[in-house]
Amino acid sequence: xxxxxxxxxxxxxxxxxxxxxxxxxxxxxxxxxxxxxxxxxxxxxxxxxxxxxxxxxxxxxxxxxxxxxxxxxxxxxxxxxxxxxxxxxxxxxxxxxxxxxxxxxxxxxxxxxxxxxxxxxxxxxxxxxxxxxxxxxxxxxxxxxxxxxxxxxxxxxxxxxxxxxxxxxxxxxxxxxxxxxxxxxxxxxxxxxxxxxxxxxxxxxxxxxxxxxxxxxxxxxxxxxxxxxxxxxxxxxxxxxxxxxxxxxxxxxxxxxxxxxxxxxxxxxxxxxxxxxxxxxxxxxxxx
DNA sequence: CGGATTGTTCTTCC
DNA sequence: CGGAAGAACAATCC
Numbered sequence: 052x053x054x055x056x057x058x059x060x061x062x063x064x065x066x067x068x069x070x071x072x073x074x075x076x077x078x079x080x081x082x083x084x085x086x087x088x089x090x091x092x093x094x095x096x097x098x099x100x101x102x103x104x105x106x107x108x109x110x111x112x113x114x115x116x117x118x119x120x121x122x123x124x125x126x127x128x129x130x131x132x133x134x135x136x137x138x139x140x141x142x143x144x145x146x147x148x149x150x151x152x153x154x155x156x157x158x159x160x161x162x163x164x165x166x167x168x169x170x171x172x173x174x175x176x177x178x179x180x181x182x183x184x185x186x187x188x189x190x191x192x193x194x195x196x197x198x199x200x201x202x203x204x205x206x207x208x209x210x211x212x213x214x215x216x217x218x219x220x221x222x223x224x225x226x227x228x229x230x231x232x233x234x235x236x237x238x239x240x241x242x243x244x245x246x247x248x249x250x251x252x253x254x255x256x257x258x259x260x261x262x263x264x265x266x267x268x269x270x271x272x273x274x275x276x277x278x279x280x281x282x283x284x285x286x287x288x289x290x291x292x293x294x295x296x297x298x299x300x301x302x303x304x305x306x307x308x309x310x311x312x313x314x315x316x317x318x319x320x321x322x323x324x325x326x327x328x329x330x331x332x333x334x335x336x337x338x339x
Numbered sequence: 340c341g342g343a344t345t346g347t348t349c350t351t352c353c
Numbered sequence: 354c355g356g357a358a359g360a361a362c363a364a365t366c367c
Contacts, residue, residue, distance in 0.1 A: 052345060109346075128345050129364085178363045180346070221357060230347080238345060328359070329345065 053126045055235030056278035073167040081161035108198040108234030123184040130181030137169030198234035202275040212268040224252035225327045244270040246305045305332035
């Protein structure tokens, strides 16, 4: 489940390889992944090159050197971007689904971009929710504007965070997951941020105290920054652009930790429930 | 074989 | 009309 730290890790890993490399061939094996359609998609990419690669929330935005188009790339739940050097060598990561990464391309490789220097970029996606979409500058701007306040940006002040948070009603977890309110958090980091703040994910926004809002704000910044430092979290399908695992898995306090003793209070085991249709983890003793 | 997995969008309801 | 909540989507594992 690539969230902000995972997408940022992929972006940083791809940057030095990808930028400025001429695209020689684009093979799309699953037409629904790309838009507008395969022929237009290939025509605009072939002979072109990526001028840069930016990120907004969990969305990657690759501007092309020639023409006005950018490519919007979303990995959704199981998308992977894997870079293979001209030598064909790839650092293989420990992948929980061996078949997924074993050979490239494989049956989950829906887009294969070949470069003039012999390198290749694979887009693998088991569940096929991800997409590559050609977008005009207007469409890029529209896509960017749909995303809310983002951790680790200048705008992510306590005041802005508090204002955005309390602009909504309902369950804390739902609001933190809402990409139009805050961008970049997903199921893993929302649970971790709530643990950090000692607030239960099921709390209603109206009941949060200023102290709790302050801790949630700090948690978003601390945890996202730490997760980026650790190159993201590997749960199931995530690997970075070279196929490596993310190390933040070793720092998870609640996500997928149900049944384990809480590392903060040592008084209770982490429990798992369902909230907003999502698996939700917290310590019943030290989260209120 | 039903249930769980989850990011986003769509649908429904108030 | 807008927000809140839940369903839907897809492939695979358990």
